[in-house]
Amino acid sequence: MIYLTQLIFVKEGKEAVFHQFEEIAIPIMADYNGKVVYRIRPGKESFVSYEEEQPYEIHFISFELEQDFKNFLKDPRREEFMYLKEEAIKSTFLVKGTKI
Template sequence: MIYITQLIYIQEGQEEVFHEFESFAIPLMEKYNGKLIQRIRPDQTAFIAGEEEKPYEIHIVSFDSQSDFDQFKMDEDRKKLIPLKEQSVRSIFMFQGTKI
């Protein structure tokens, strides 16, 4: 089992485009043994300290294996929607690990 945490930073004014991409990508994970553990959209009061920019959303997901995650990323239907992701997402800071 692998776990992935993403800090997602979106382009200003592109929230709806991002939501359109996510409305397809998140359910697709199940096809590849993926699970959305948390999808968090924190407001300013959720941040206590830190120097970096605050993300628009934080995603915590799991996949049964690295192979499942790789197959999800290469899904042909998902690839067709990558322009929506590229239009709306400025950057993603991604951590990958295992549960301890």
Template sequence: MIYLTQLIYLKPGKETEFDAFEAVAIPLIARYGGQLLLRIRPGAGALIAGEGSPPYEIHLVSFEAEKDFEAFGKDPERAAFLHLKEASVDRIVLIKGIAL
């Protein structure tokens, strides 16, 4: 089992495009044996260490194996909507881990 934490930072004013992408992508996670365990939006008032703004969203996702995550990333239905992700996401910090 692998766990992925994503800190997702958006371009200003691109929330609608990002939400449209997620409406397609999130349901596809289960097709690849994955599960969205946590999805939070910290908001502008969130306390963060260092400088900068908090991420728009934080996701915690699990997959049985790395190959399942990679297959999800190549899903053709998801690929058809990647233009929305590219238009809306400034950057993503991806943290991979395993349960101890």
């Protein structure tokens, strides 16, 4: 099992486009043994301290195998809508780990 934490930074005014992409991409994860464990949209009051821009959303996801995650990224249904992701997302920060 692998776990991924993704901090997502959305371009101002592109939140609805980001949501469109998520509505397509998240259900596809199940076809690759993946799931969203937590999907968090923190408000400014949620941060005790920070030195950089605050993320729009934080996703904590899991896949049975790393290859499942790689296959998900290459899924043709997801790739068909990558233009939405590219339009909406300024940047992401991805951390990969395992349960200990």
